[in-house]
Amino acid sequence: KQEVTQIPAALSVPEGENLVLNCSFTDSAIYNLQWFRQDPGKGLTSLLLIQSSQREQTSGRLNASLDKSSGRSTLYIAASQPGDSATYLCAVRRGTDSWGKLQFGAGTQVVVTP
Amino acid sequence: EPEVTQTPSHQVTQMGQEVILRCVPISNHLYFYWYRQILGQKVEFLVSFYNNEISEKSEIFDDQFSVERPDGSNFTLKIRSTKLEDSAMYFCASTRAYNEQFFGPGTRLTVL
Numbered sequence: 514k515q516e517v518t519q520i521p522a523a524l525s526v527p528e529g530e531n532l533v534l535n536c537s538f539t540d541s542a543i544y545n546l547q548w549f550r551q552d553p554g555k556g557l558t559s560l561l562l563i564q565s566s567q568r569e570q571t572s573g574r575l576n577a578s579l580d581k582s583s584g585r586s587t588l589y590i591a592a593s594q595p596g597d598s599a600t601y602l603c604a605v606r607r608g609t610d611s612w613g614k615l616q617f618g619a620g621t622q623v624v625v626t627p
Numbered sequence: 628e629p630e631v632t633q634t635p636s637h638q639v640t641q642m643g644q645e646v647i648l649r650c651v652p653i654s655n656h657l658y659f660y661w662y663r664q665i666l667g668q669k670v671e672f673l674v675s676f677y678n679n680e681i682s683e684k685s686e687i688f689d690d691q692f693s694v695e696r697p698d699g700s701n702f703t704l705k706i707r708s709t710k711l712e713d714s715a716m717y718f719c720a721s722t723r724a725y726n727e728q729f730f731g732p733g734t735r736l737t738v739l
Contacts, residue, residue: 545727547727547728549730554716554735555732555733556718556730556731556732556733557670557718557730558730559727559728559729559730562726562727602670604670611724611725612657612658612675612677612682612722612724612725613675613683614660614672614675614683614685615662615670615672615720615728616672617669617670617671618669619668619669620669
């Protein structure tokens with residue numbers, strides 16, 4: 514059974530520092546992995562999708578890496594800003610389905626202080 | 628940019644009442660989902676829907692729940708007889724194959 518874990522559960526950094534958010538999963542047979550941002554009481558905004566055949570995906574200040582064999586993904590946010598304060602969720606899709614369900618981690622709550 | 632929309636944003640209901648949560652997925656997407664997030668807990672999968680039928684459902688999705696695509700644009704989740712433990716944020720999502728899932732803003736359901 515797939516388990517998705519995100520450590521740490523919470524993180525506080527001063528503005529300008531780089532953020533490193535970790536996601537681990539127990540079953541390496543994934544189809545892809547998606548990173549989301551969630552603001553309090555709001556929906557999920559997709560940040561990056563990384564396919565199982567990829568090692569890395571970049572969008573602006575965001576970079577996600579994937580090491581499928583070790584069951585880990587890392588989201589890097591460069592030069593953090595107070596507007597980056599949110600909860601970041603990772604979710605994996607199992608290896609057999611191009612359209613299957615996502616299984617989520619509990620998230621990392623990030624606070625960027627001015 | 629196309630987006631998934633959901634109505635209502637907040638629904639308050641009495642225990643035992645029926646509720647219908649509505650979603651309009653992105654227009655060229657073929658796969659639709661409902662997830663829920665109980666306050667302080669993980670987002671959890673409820674059901675997926677493709678070609679007018681359920682593709683997969685979780686253990687949570689019992690006989691009290693049903694989904695429907697009544698026309699070419701709407702996708703609904705019905706809870707027949709709500710319980711206190713159904714209080715949660717319900718998210719609709721849609722995707723094309725191989726691609727990322729896009730989520731709506733959610734409906735907060737409060738069961739009193």
